Amino acid sequence: MELDDLKNTWSQYDKMLADNLRLNEELLRKLNLNSSKREMQKVLVYELINIVTAVLVIIFTLWLSVYYINLLRFCIPGFITIAVSAVYLILGIIRTKGLLNIDYYGSPVVKVQTEILTLKRKTLHLRKYELILLPLLLLPLLPLLFKFVHNIDIYKELSLLVFEVVLITGLAYPLLMWTYKHFYDKKFKNAENLLAELDKFKNEE
Amino acid sequence: MEKDKFISVIKDNQKLIYKICYCYCSNQESRKDLEQEILLQLWNSFSRFDGRVKISTWIYRIALNTAISFYRSDCKHSKNRDSADVSIISVSGTDSEMEKDENILLLFQFIEQLNELDKALILLYLDNNRYKTIAEILGISETNAATKISRIKMKLKEQFTNI
Incomplete structure (x- = not known):
């Protein structure tokens, strides 16, 4: 059997479809045509939540840092938290911009798929840095929160301070790295393989 | 009015959509979801179709892109969507x-x-x-x-x- 034989079979099939396909117009009209749950839209919503959260953390921490401006042991960690949050904000903006720049509707298949996978790979790569930065965000923020919420000066409560440092650096880091390895690393490699496959598809002649 | 025009375009090209769904999803439930997703994507971009390419080229691009992404995500969508009981395009x-x-x-x-x-x-x-x-x-x-x-x-x- 050859491709031309299959083409004949396909033509018969095509003819059968032409004669017998029915479009359920009523159902199509009833379909909520704005309800797409496309994966990329979910990612976009997730990124927008990330950006809003980062902005809120920056505003709140900035306010707290100014509030404790005379207590350097609180306001300096506050500014560190702001700097780390700003990195989160920038990474979120980079990803959102990337998502919005993909022309899902006007571009050829290989171009769209390459853009989607490149962005996916970039997102997963940046996720690693976000996970590494997370303890750096929490470590300086907690003394500030303890002071503001409970009026506890964590620097005078040595056991609490040690507990915080050990908990975040000793447990959170290995946990976050485990999370990356098990949830993101495989996806990252998968995206790389698919990109290589696309590249081969596009370039071999 | 816009929806009537859209339905007419879909009617003229239903064969193409049906075949793409059939080739990318062997499972009937997933196929219904893919069909729905393709129709949604076509509707989302319908107002942006400017006639620079043939309508069939435009439908092929969107339908194939949707099908490939759907196929790669292991037909996850079926778990998320309230599927229609019957297919919109059927034989x-x-x-x-x-x-x-x-x-x-x-x-x-x-x-x-x-x-x-x-x-x-x-x-x-x-x-x-x-x-x-x-x-x-x-x-x-x-x-x-x-x-x-x-x-x-x-x-x-x-x-x-x-x-």
Whole structure:
């Protein structure tokens, strides 16, 4: 059997479809045509939540840092938290911009798929840095929160301070790295393989 | 008004959508979800269609992109969406028997074995599109499209030598 034989079979099939396909117009009209749950839209919503959260953390921490401006042991960690949050904000903006720049509707298949996978790979790569930065965000923020919420000066409560440092650096880091390895690393490699496959598809002649 | 125009476009090209869904999803439930997703994506972009390419080229691009992404996400969508009970595009009962025809089954069996990009390529080829159109839809060169089709032909010959 050859491709031309299959083409004949396909033509018969095509003819059968032409004669017998029915479009359920009523159902199509009833379909909520704005309800797409496309994966990329979910990612976009997730990124927008990330950006809003980062902005809120920056505003709140900035306010707290100014509030404790005379207590350097609180306001300096506050500014560190702001700097780390700003990195989160920038990474979120980079990803959102990337998502919005993909022309899902006007571009050829290989171009769209390459853009989607490149962005996916970039997102997963940046996720690693976000996970590494997370303890750096929490470590300086907690003394500030303890002071503001409970009026506890964590620097005078040595056991609490040690507990915080050990908990975040000793447990959170290995946990976050485990999370990356098990949830993101495989996806990252998968995206790389698919990109290589696309590249081969596009370039071999 | 816009919806009427959209329905008319879908009606004219339903065959194309049906075939893409059939080739990318062997499972009937997933197929309904893919069909719904393609229709939603086409509707979302309908107002942006500017006529620079043929309407069929535009439908192929969106439908194939949606199908490939759907296929890669392991048909996850079926868990998230409230599926319609019946397909929007369907073949009438007795005629769907043709889909059980030995040659048709063999054809789909062959397509099933291809990766998602080769599936797109062979679909476009079987639908009698010229190399130029195939290249335009997929975003590869004409020579590349021709080479790949000839490779698939060889692969097919090897595979079905004994049939």
